[in-house]
Amino acid sequence: MQFLTPIWLFGAAAIIIPVLIHLWNIRSGKVLKVGSVSLIDAASRKSSRSFKLLDIPLFILRCLLLIVLALLLAMPVLQKKMQAAKVKGWVLIPKETFTETYQKFKPTVDSLTKAGYEFHYFNSGFAKSDLKKVLLKPKDSLKTISPATFPNYWNLARELDTKTASTLPVYLFTPNQMQYFTGEKPQVALNLKWQTYTPADSVSTWIQDAWFTANGEIRVVQGTSKPLGTAYAYSNFKNDDKANSAYTINTTDGKAQISLTGNKQEPVTVSTDAQNILIYADNNSLDANYLEAALQAVIQFSQRPISIKTVANPAQIQANTEWLFWLSDKPVNKALAKNILVYEKGKATSVNSWMSNAGEFTPSLADDEKVGLFKAITATDIKAEPVWQDGFGKPVLALEQQNQTNIYHFYSRFNPAWNNLVWSSNFPAWMLKLMVKPEVDNSVYDKRVLSAKQYMPVIGSEQHTVAAEKSIENKSLSRYFWLTLIIIFAAERWLAHRKPKTEIA
Structure with a gap:
């Protein structure tokens, strides 16, 4: 027998309380009647007291009551070593997509479970379940759940790596949509066979953003x-x-809201905000001209209320600027704007590569999505999130959040001597994607899928086994101690009331 919280065993020292109570029951001496007291010396008077325990059974019960209570608080368990079950492997399916996933891979899953593979849910903890009993549940309880926050399959793969031995075959069946894979691809030592499918509901439409133009249109x-x-x-x-039936317009609290007719998406508020953009040119007036031209194209295409101004003196920068393009490697006051793009300081290195803003999951890029890169600042100790990357996966533009300000570190320049971005027809589109933050989080609607090469974790060569403590089962003994405690308490109360309290006090 073991105790999960042995510190409570010190509570057994409370038995000193009934000991003191019983010893404190001092019995007075008896008065003897005699015929004459003339022969008794007055100076020889002495007191007589008895310190003997009066009710031994009641005393023992009260001591046992405190001891058992201390043992109960210490959470007694019976440890039993479990023999490792001879399992051929695991089959895992996410609980939130169980019905659709099982139907997609039913023959494979059934054959594996019949061959002795254990079924587990691909969720944190990987709860084991009987697949036959799961399938006997009502169909309503097996319907696919649309999670408000999508689980991260890569994080679950890392957790799975700590729960199973490297030699144990693991068959994993999941959807292949991009929203289930976020962060850095894990490296694990699993005997993993991961099969995916594209869900049936693989097309989504939604309103990403909406705003009023200068002429009052939406x-x-x-x-x-x-x-x-x-x-x-x-x-x-x-x-x-009225002829446009694709959208529905409503007004709530004085604000216009728009929604797709017949779509379950929450209405999107039509923005009335105006943006102000400042460009600090410093000694890079040519760079500022290229950038301003691209931003003017953004305004013309987006039809957003945006103002652009180029300044040569930092003192001209207004407070609460939405965007500040700091085309200088001089230190910048980060409190000047909500978003700051700054030229990174360092040694310029000639490179023969390209840069893109397509993201990490794009398997291949078309030629028009690549922009030639000739010079770059060597990035060191980068803790920011890459936004634009070169052909080697190194950041060209990286985002760092400092308090309420977004700092964009640019490791190149808006200059044709550094790259072809200023000559590219995609330059305005890159700036639009960078600057315009959508009203709606589109990750919920993202139906893009990944290939096996993209989602499959890196399988390492280091082998490991399941920790030894996982083969020990703890069986709680608390209910037995509760029963003992109740019996002792009942016996103690019976003994305490069988005589007048004056005799047992």
Whole structure:
């Protein structure tokens, strides 16, 4: 027998309380009647007291009551070593997509479980379950759940690596949509066979953003996501356009809200905010001219209320600026704007590469998505999130959040001597994607899928086994101690009341 919280065993020292109570029951001496007291010396008077325990059974019960209570608080358990079960392997399916996943891989899953593979849910803790009993549940309880926050399969793969031995075959069946894979790809030592599928509901449409233009029209950005990619369409319509039945306009608390007719998406508030952009040119006036031209193209295309101004003196920078392009490697006051793009300081190195803003999951890029990169500042000790990357995966533009300010570290320049970005037709699109933060988080609607090469963890050569303590089972003995405690308490109360209290006090 072991105790999970042995510190409570010190509580057994409380038995000193009934000992003191029983010893304190001092019995007075008896008065003897005699015929004459003349022969008794007055000076020889002495007191007589008895310190003997009066009720031994009651005393023992009270001591036992405290001892058993201390043992109960110490959480007694019976440890039993379990023999390792001879399991051929594991089959794992996420609980939130169980029905659809099982139907996609039913023959394979059934054959594996019949061969002796254990079924586990691919969720934190990897609870073991009987697949036959799971399938006997009502169909309503097995319906696919649309999670508000998608589980991270890569984090679960890391956890799985600590729960199973490297030699144990593991068959994993999951969807292959991008929203289930975030962060850095894990390195594990698993005997892993991971099979994925594209869910049936693989197309989604939603309103990404909406704002009022200068002429009072509403400009809407509508997103459509499919397994091969996500696209956005821009359109304008007037608020009183009754012929346009694709959108529904409502007013809540004085703000216009727009939604897709027949779509379950929450209405999107039509923005009325205006942005101000400042460019600090310093000694890079040519860079500022290229950048301003690209930003003017962004304004013309997006039709957002945006103002642009180029300044030569930092004192001209207004407070609460939305965007500040600090085209200098001099130190910048980070409190000047909500978003700051700054030229990174360092030694310029000639490179023969390209840069892209497509993201880490793009398996291959078209030539028009690549921008030639000729010079770059060597990035060291980067703790920021890459936004633009070169052909080697190194950041060219990286985002760092400091308090309420977003700092974009640019390791190149807006200059044709450094790269071809200023000559690229994609330059305005890159700036639009960088600057315009959508009203809606589109990760919920993202239906893009990953290939096996993209989602499969890196399998390391280091082998490991399951920790030894996992083969020990702890059986709680608390209920037995509770029963003992109740019996002792009942016996103590009976003994305490069988005589007048004056005799046992």
